[in-house]
Amino acid sequence: MEENTIRQTDEIEIDLWEICLVLIHNLALIVSVGIMVALGAFLVTQIFGVPKYESTTKIYILNKQENNAVTYSDIQLGTQLTKDYAELIQSRFVLEEVVQGMGLDLSYDEMKKKVSVTTPTDTRILAITVTDTDPVMAMQLANAIREAAAVHIMNVMDIQAVNVSETANMPMDKAGPSVLKNTLIGGVLGVFLMIAIVLVRFLMDDTVKTPEDVEKYLQLSTLAVIPLNEGETDAKKKKKKVKRS
Template structure:
């Protein structure tokens, strides 16, 4: 048996695609609103709000015998601040904080809740703690500052660790961001709905207009019979795709 294999190319009319999207714009917007609403409900019900408390300290280290702080002291202190940041998350410091506050967590869990930051070209060390309880976050931050201050003066032999800011008691959760989640949900819903419309448009190969007959069958249309408005289409009549119509014409 001889089989004919035809290479079909899919061409997309951008104008028709835009019109297809525009005709379903109400559904696309509705999908965006629905997904944004789902994001709002999910954020409120299933995501635990987290609070962040921040404390900062200043580490003073002198390399010479002079009473003042020299430029060399500043350079050395800036480089050592990176070491101090690692010391904040060291096991002895974390274990001491857990013991003092009687926390029900491991050192690994506490380490994940702690972030350290050093402002460029300064010796200011900032420690932030995230927790679902704002009061606990403040207590952990203060305990970390006190514990690491002792470790810095004993191990790193710093001259002094001065407190710049004590840990604050956060009033508003730092995460999750409700507005950001709603915006992401709305955009995702719009993109998904638009993608479905585009996919339906691409896969739809039914013959609808005289131009489709000329394009798919290569035949000239002599006339067309318009359907009167308000006339109900018979449920038994089904549209033929271009591929099925081509096969029937060949017979």
């Protein structure tokens, strides 16, 4: 039992070493394919990638009764209700009102994909971010959504006011697609794909190439090695002799 275990362990180590040698032998090919795929991803992103811009506006909501001071319970309740406010901002009522008010040819689902609402940790501030291919349109949509959402939140939640913490900005730099990110992803995918191809070809190849393979797989010792093409070998020797003379 111990001898069998040792043999199995040795075979596994040899196989892993062979795999490493195969990868090292094909390292230039793997790196070349990775560079080519990365270059392709760079060109596709640079030529066909549609730039997108993000504009963000922020609102501050505090639930309190009129003529009363702000208490800790008001702050705690406002924090708990931020998820409800986020749902109201992305509701069909608000987004369709913005679409109709701005005369846009967009459905509710298309509009909703452009809008995202986030809440910084332990705050009552809601950030409304709109993504669009036109930076001016992104800013206008963000402000319009904020105004429509403020009215809708006050009516539904029965609160006094929704304060504007930050108006939407004019985005100057595009938010995506990232050329660097896509290029790196393309390069990594190309490398892993080529590694997979090399390993599959190696594992599927069961031909015997060397005397060591005969001893390993057939458990037979080799007495001699015969060239596959003796005529070609003799021709090479004759050429060498002619050159020397």
